Amino acid sequence: MSLTSLFLIFVKIGAILLGGGYVILPIMTSEFVDKRNLIDNDELISYFALAQSLPGIIAANMSMFIGYKLKGKWGAVIAMLGITFVPFWCIVLLASVLGALTDNGIVQGALWGVGVAVIALIILTVREMWQKSTRNAYFYTIFLLTLLSMVIFKLSPVQAILLFTAGGVLYKRVRRCKE
Amino acid sequence: MIYLYLFWEFFKIGMFSFGGGYATLPFLYHISEVYGWYTLDELTQMTAIASITPGPVGINVATFAGLKSAGIFGSALATAAEMLPSLFLVIIVSKLLKKFSDNFYVKTAIETLKPVSCALLTSVALGLLKPEIRDVKAMILLALLLLMSWKSKRDPLFYILIAAVVGIVISFVH
Numbered sequence: 001m002s003l004t005s006l007f008l009i010f011v012k013i014g015a016i017l018l019g020g021g022y023v024i025l026p027i028m029t030s031e032f033v034d035k036r037n038l039i040d041n042d043e044l045i046s047y048f049a050l051a052q053s054l055p056g057i058i059a060a061n062m063s064m065f066i067g068y069k070l071k072g073k074w075g076a077v078i079a080m081l082g083i084t085f086v087p088f089w090c091i092v093l094l095a096s097v098l099g100a101l102t103d104n105g106i107v108q109g110a111l112w113g114v115g116v117a118v119i120a121l122i123i124l125t126v127r128e129m130w131q132k133s134t135r136n137a138y139f140y141t142i143f144l145l146t147l148l149s150m151v152i153f154k155l156s157p158v159q160a161i162l163l164f165t166a167g168g169v170l171y172k173r174v175r176r177c178k179e
Numbered sequence: 180m181i182y183l184y185l186f187w188e189f190f191k192i193g194m195f196s197f198g199g200g201y202a203t204l205p206f207l208y209h210i211s212e213v214y215g216w217y218t219l220d221e222l223t224q225m226t227a228i229a230s231i232t233p234g235p236v237g238i239n240v241a242t243f244a245g246l247k248s249a250g251i252f253g254s255a256l257a258t259a260a261e262m263l264p265s266l267f268l269v270i271i272v273s274k275l276l277k278k279f280s281d282n283f284y285v286k287t288a289i290e291t292l293k294p295v296s297c298a299l300l301t302s303v304a305l306g307l308l309k310p311e312i313r314d315v316k317a318m319i320l321l322a323l324l325l326l327m328s329w330k331s332k333r334d335p336l337f338y339i340l341i342a343a344v345v346g347i348v349i350s351f352v353h
Contacts, residue, residue, distance in 0.1 A: 055193065055265070056193045111228070157299050
């Protein structure tokens with residue numbers, strides 16, 4: 001497989017990846033396991049799990065894992081460029097006509113509705129993260145402390161992440177030493 | 180100078196956001212408050228559009244926000260900056276797969292990041308629900324969408340399509 005054909009596969013994936021998380025695994029399975037037999041299914045699933053536990057955009061992480069596996073460092077770079085190619089130009093083109101579009105009543109109505117759907121999706125994402133975690137006293141404590149510090153002290157997300165992750169690791173470390 | 184700030188802010192998003200596309204929103208709200216490159220209304224609109232165009236939502240919003248802040252070069256920069264930490268991490272993790280998953284600090288950090296990310300996203304949801312931003316119609320639509328998915332979450336496009344149709348119908352009634 002050449003870098004060019006790898007790039008083209010990721011361009012295609014970027015173009016049909018609509019709706020996010022739900023379709024990543026089926027699309028990647030169809031492109032890399034079923035059609036081309038480049039990666040075995042178990043490996044793909046482990047990339048999916050890893051992509052979710054690393055920071056950043058899950059679909060991009062997953063593409064880069066596959067790119068790296070197939071073609072090394074440049075494969076990862078090519079995957080990153082390929083997956084963003086179509087979405088990037090879509091947004092740029094759309095933004096240039098957006099002003100004209102949003103004067104239209106129908107578009108305004110649709111965007112209002114989608115705006116509400118986004119809130120529902122955010123709430124559902126929280127619920128999903130909540131269900132996927134082991135909820136013990138430690139989880140609830142960190143959750144409440146972070147939420148309070150965001151709402152009351154208006155910490156920035158990065159400050160909250162650094163503060164509580166460092167605090168959490170320190171706490172667990174001290175407890176492990178005592179045991 | 181704006182390019183430097185833009186790069187740094189989006190690099191931080193790529194480095195610190197956990198849990199997929201919508202998890203980048205707390206950072207984007209923060210950027211809007213600190214730099215004023217776009218308003219909160221614009222961000223809501225951008226997120227709506229990013230959800231219905233091809234590609235991962237998190238990347239689409241970055242492209243959009245970069246475009247609003249500093250034109251087309253800004254949008255390329257924001258998109259690249261957001262993915263750069265992932266690029267390094269993926270390469271490192273691919274090399275150290277075994278060691279990585281057993282390390283005490285890595286395991287604890289990941290365990291801690293879950294409740295932290297949950298809380299960050301909850302604070303965004305709370306911010307969006309403020310009554311001065313949303314009216315009664317929006318609250319009813321939101322409640323219906325959530326009711327439809329209480330048993331199991333469906334494809335995001337399902338909610339977006341239904342909500343868009345409802346929005347269009349309402350705009351005709353008015």
